[in-house]
Structures are given as C-alpha cells and as structure tokens.
C-alpha cells in the first residue's frame with residue numbers, strides 16, 4: 001500500500017533494478033527492469049523509448065517492448081553492436097540481474113496512429129518498438145501484417161512470441177529467403193494503410209523509396225541509429241542561478257533541479273513530477289539543458305529557453321533560470 | 324496500492340463501510356464537507372448504497388486509483404451510468420471516456436496542441452485582453468469603490484472571450500457554451516432534478532456544438548482547425564477529429580469559469596491573501612492552484628473497476644462504479660496541513676483538482692495561463708477586494724460553482 005510511483009517523490013532519473021536478463025537471439029539480450037520498491041513505473045505508449053544511464057553517465061535509448069498493461073515492469077531488447085561503442089557492450093558483458101541502472105523517460109517519437117490497416121516492417125533489432133504495436137493493432141481488431149527480416153533465424157529476436165499471431169507474421173531470414181521484396185509486400189499505394197518501419201538505414205531507405213508515391217501520412221519510420229547517438233550525462237554537481245532573486249543553488253546528482261530550487265524557498269508549482277504535465281515549466285536564460293521531459297519537440301529542446309525542472313537537468317556547470 | 328484479485332479471493336476482503344447519504348443530493352451539493360469528512364474517516368473504500376457504487380475520498384487512495392488506469396477504467400463512462408453493462412444513452416467523450424489504446428492518439432494531439440508552444444503564442448494577447456477588461460471595469464468609477472459581480476464580469480467574461488477565440492469559433496452562439504457543458508457535467512451524476520432542468524435544451528445545444536466541430540466552422544489557426552490538421556497528418560482519424568474538438572467545448576470553458584470564480588471568491592474573502600498576492604504578483608499561478616485545491620471546482624469523477632481490485636484491505640468488485648472524490652482528497656488532513664485554510668503561501672503542488680494519471684487535465688496549463696493573466700492584471704490595479712453581498716451557489720452534479728459573487732474593489 002502506498003508505494004510511490006517513480007518520480008513522484010521528486011528524484012530524477014530513478015534507478016531501476018534489473019530483474020531479468022535473457023538472451024533472446026544471437027547477440028540480443030532482453031532486460032526486464034522494475035522499481036526497487038515494487039512501485040508503478042511511468043506509463044508509456046507503443047513506440048516509446050527509455051534512456052538507460054550507464055556508469056560514467058553514458059546514456060543510450062532503447063525502445064520499450066513489453067506490456068504496458070503491466071505497470072510494474074519495463075522490457076527492452078539490446079543488440080550487441082560489433083563496432084562496440086560502450087553502451088551495448090556494457091549491457092551484454094557487465095550488467096547483471098540485481099544491478100541498478102538509471103532510467104530516463106519514457107518518451108515517444110514514434111507513436112502508433114489509429115488506422116484500420118497497418119503494415120509493419122522490421123529489420124533485425126528494429127522489431128523492438130513494433131512488438132507493442134502489434135499487440136495494440138491486434139487489440140483494436142485492425143487488419144495488419146508484419147514483415148520481419150534478419151540475417152538468419154538465430155539472430156532474430158522474439159520469433160517465439162510472434163508465433164501466436166500466425167500467418168499475419170512473415171519471417172524473412174536472409175539466408176533462407178533473401179531480402180524481403182518490398183514492392184510486393186507494399187503493393188499499390190493506399191491511403192488507408194499506415195506503414196511502420198524500423199530497422200537498419202538500408203531498409204529504411206528502401207522503404208522510403210518504395211513508398212515514394214504513397215500519400216504522405218502513410219509512412220512512419222524510426223531511424224534507430226539516428227536517435228541511438230550516445231550522449232554523456234553530467235554526473236557532477238552544477239549550479240542553478242535564480243536570476244530574479246540573484247541566489248544560486250547547487251544541484252547534486254540524485255536531486256532534481258526542482259527540489260534544489262525549493263530548498264531556496266522558491267515556489268515552483270508542480271504536479272506529475274515526471275515531465276509529462278507541463279506544470280513546472282520554467283524559463284531558461286543561460287546554460288545548456290539536459291532535457292528529460294516528454295513535452296518539448298526536438299526543435300523546442302534545441303531552442304533551450306524552457307525546461308521542466310522536475311526531471312530535466314544541466315549539461316554544463318551552470319544554468320540560469322527565470323525564477 | 325491496488326492489486327487485482329481473483330473473485331474467490333475478493334470475498335476475503337475486509338468489510339466495506341456503508342454510507343447511505345446521496346452525494347448528489349441537494350444538501351450535499353450545497354455543502355459537501357460533512358459527507359467528505361465522513362467518507363475519509365470511514366476508510367479507504369466506502370460503499371454508497373444510494374446509488375450502489377463505491378467511493379474513495381482519502382488523498383492516498385484517490386491519487387493511486389487515478390493513476391491505476393489498468394484497474395480503474397474510464398471507458399465505461401466517467402459518470403454514474405455503467406456503459407459496460409448498459410447501452411450508452413449519451414455520446415461518450417472520445418478523450419476523457421476512452422481507455423488505452425483508443426485514448427492515446429487524441430490525448431497526444433491535445434497535449435501537443437495545448438502545450439508550451441500554444442501558451443507562449445497566447446500569453447501576449449491574453450495579457451492584453453485581461454488588462455483591457457480590468458481597466459474597463461475600474462474606469463466605471465475611478466477613485467471610489469467599484470461594485471460588480473465577479474462571476475459574470477470576470478470569471479465568465481474573460482474565458483468566454485479568450486477561449487472561444489483560441490478555439491476558432493464565431494461570436495454568434497457563444498452563449499450556448501456554458502449551458503452545453505453544464506448539461507454534460509450534470510449528466511455524469513444521477514438523473515436528478517438538475518439533469519431534468521437542463522435536459523430540454525440538451526439536444527439543441529448538442530447540435531449547435533456538433534455543427535461547430537466541423538472543419539468548415541472553425542477559424543484557421545485555432546485549436547479546432549489544428550485538430551483537423553492533425554487528422555490530415557494521420558495522427559487521429561477523420562472520424563475522431565470532430566469528437567476531439569468537442570472535448571474542448573465540453574471541458575475547456577465551464578471548468579475554467581468556475582475555477583476563476585473560486586479564486587476570486589477565495590481572494591475576496593481572504594483580504595490578507597490578496598495583499599500577499601499584490602506584494603508578489605509572481606504568486607498568481609500558485610494562488611490559482613491553491614484555489615483549485617481548496618475549492619475543487621471539479622468535485623468528482625467516476626471510474627469502473629476492471630477486475631476485483633484491492634483498495635486498502637477492502638476489495639472493489641469487478642464492474643463496480645467507483646466515485647473519486649477529488650474535493651475530499653484535496654482537503655485530506657492526512658496529506659495537507661490545515662487543509663480547510665486557503666493560503667497562497669502553501670505549496671499546493673500535487674493536488675488532484677485537475678485529476679491525475681493518463682487522464683489528468685490536458686488543458687491545465689491553458690487554465691493556469693488564463694488565471695495568471697487575469698490575476699496579474701487585477702493585482703497590479705486593485706488595492707483591495709471584498710465581498711459586497713451574499714454569494715450565490717450554482718448547483719451541478721460535477722462542478723462546485725458560483726452563480727454570483729458580488730464584490731467591491733478599490734482601484735490602486
């Protein structure tokens with residue numbers, strides 16, 4: 001009774017516990033994450049990702065591929081990347097059940113729009129954001145099919161789970177059947193079908209080309225590689241200057257900017273405490289924000305003049321806020 | 324805090340206290356506080372025999388219940404009628420009465436539309452309108468005390484000007500907005516005399532609103548037109564577009580009117596709080612949220628249990644309607660120090676006046692912007708405000724609202 005939701009207590013980037021780690025295909029592990037106190041996790045929608053914040057402040061984004069009706073567990077699938085930037089190697093080689101890991105988000109840049117008809121196209125690890133979409137399309141009684149390409153069966157995650165969808169799912173291992181013939185799968189342009197594609201750049205480009213004559217709203221893609229840029233999270237304290245009052249507070253790791261500001265007896269209204277409701281919006285006069293909310297668009301993030309201090313932080317030594 | 328049990332286990336739940344008072348009775352609507360105290364004291368979960376429903380009134384449980392959309396759904400209606408077992412007799416809201424996954428797309432479109440960008444765009448204009456409106460009222464008799472009805476001259480006049488403009492609907496017919504929403508919010512309760520009183524015009528009002536949810540009726544650049552653009556981009560379906568526009572007709576004006584009435588009434592009855600606000604106009608947003616906590620203009624909403632669900636030691640049976648008392652939670656002494664005191668120096672963060680969880684008010688920052696513009700304009704211009712005559716309540720099954728709050732103000 002009464003265990004608080006992540007974030008509601010005001011801490012930023014809560015540490016979740018790895019409760020299961022399983023190899024689900026060659027070079028792919030699925031991690032299950034839960035709150036150490038068994039609390040609810042923030043809600044999410046299909047297509048959403050979370051940031052895993054690994055030791056040293058390295059962050060990587062992974063699509064949620066579990067069941068949103070289970071509010072207590074997140075699942076992500078992690079491919080070991082051979083050209084080995086630190087994130088995936090750490091998850092594969094070092095991270096163990098029982099370890100804690102910082103989590104940011106969830107945030108969704110790849111939402112499932114309503115339709116009576118979907119065509120899902122996955123390449124390799126690109127299956128992860130599509131997994132909850134398939135479930136949802138099924139729940140809604142939509143017509144849908146999935147084309148899932150990969151190098152060979154052993155390298156393709158979640159084939160077992162996908163089996164329950166029967167012949168809606170077309171598994172196309174390259175060593176058996178070559179690459180999927182996209183033109184055949186896509187057929188004639190239709191304005192009542194939504195095409196969702198996630199996978200390697202080559203696949204996305206091919207789908208872009210094949211859909212060139214489709215009406216604009218039809219195609220939705222997620223460029224995994226583009227948004228999986230690793231970035232460094234600051235793990236040292238920083239200063240927040242409250243410009244209207246001329247005071248400065250220090251924000252240490254593990255304390256939110258909002259809580260730090262409140263220690264200076266400055267009232268900043270808040271509500272959700274996890275970057276979704278917009279109540280704590282605060283003007284930024286100087287400094288570079290590490291945005292963790294799910295409200296601002298990428299452009300608004302880049303503009304850097306507004307932040308949500310319940311979750312967002314600083315990249316540099318100093319932020320100047322309009323408070 | 325809630326967990327789903329099998330039907331057999333459910334029977335082992337602790338006995339649920341029974342209260343037979345009708346929360347929608349005239350006396351309760353006039354003065355909800357005695358019942359709210361009784362509900363909170365009775366336990367985390369109470370059975371209300373008058374309507375065969377369950378209720379939660381303690382902050383902890385209302386908060387947790389509102390977040391737990393998996394166990395407490397909105398899709399069977401957020402009013403008393405249970406549309407899981409009864410055929411809907413009214414049109415369900417495509418937003419507030421939709422569960423995931425249907426809820427996702429309309430919610431996302433509205434959150435984007437009403438988010439930080441819109442607030443930045445509207446602030447300058449809404450500030451100017453507020454200043455002009457307050458100046459107009461004060462000009463009537465500069466120097467002396469000025470008397471007017473704060474509900475009709477400010478709480479109604481201001482949102483009825485800025486919101487329909489932002490929505491993009493014509494001047495003609497705006498007088499239908501409040502009666503339409505009054506009817507909808509009454510209809511979440513039982514079919515009592517309040518529903519009967521607003522029923523005769525219901526069809527006509529609903530048709531007026533429907534006509535103004537169509538693309539052709541909505542001015543370019545407004546919220547309504549932007550919802551249609553979202554449909555053109557495929558973010559919602561073309562069938563959903565008018566329903567999403569409709570949600571703004573239903574939820575966007577009446578709520579704000581009565582929240583503004585609440586904050587004006589609170590400030591007029593607490594002169595020392597007015598002076599605090601005057602000294603620090605930056606408190607306008609906090610003062611508004613404190614009034615939303617203290618007065619809870621939206622008092623209640625229903626949920627429906629999706630399975631046998633534990634609340635405290637008791638169990639809500641599958642399919643039962645559960646009345647969430649936002650107002651009672653906002654004055655729960657377990658959560659708030661001196662909950663019955665209106666105090667702009669407290670931090671009202673975390674109040675449930677806008678709901679919580681996936682259905683939490685998507686327009687809350689629009690409401691706050693309206694309040695901030697109006698209260699700031701007043702604080703800069705009005706030295707003192709007091710009640711000039713007996714305020715009159717307006718009863719509604721969901722809203723706690725004022726019909727009239729006569730005030731006297733002294734220009735600064």
Ligand code: HEM
Nearest residue numbers: 418419574575578579582621624677678682684685686690
């Ligand atoms: C102070 C004024 C307001 C109050 C007290 C208020 C209160 C609420 C509450 C309590 C809910 C949750 C209902 C539930 O959980 O079942 C809600 C939802 C909603 N409100 Fe507000 N509201 C206000 C202003 C507004 C405004 C200005 C707009 C539009 C611009 C708006 C649009 C909505 C919508 C569309 C929903 C449904 C959200 C969803 O289901 O996802 N509200 N409001």
Ligand code: FES
Nearest residue numbers: 271273278280310
């Ligand atoms: S409190 Fe909701 S966004 Fe910060």
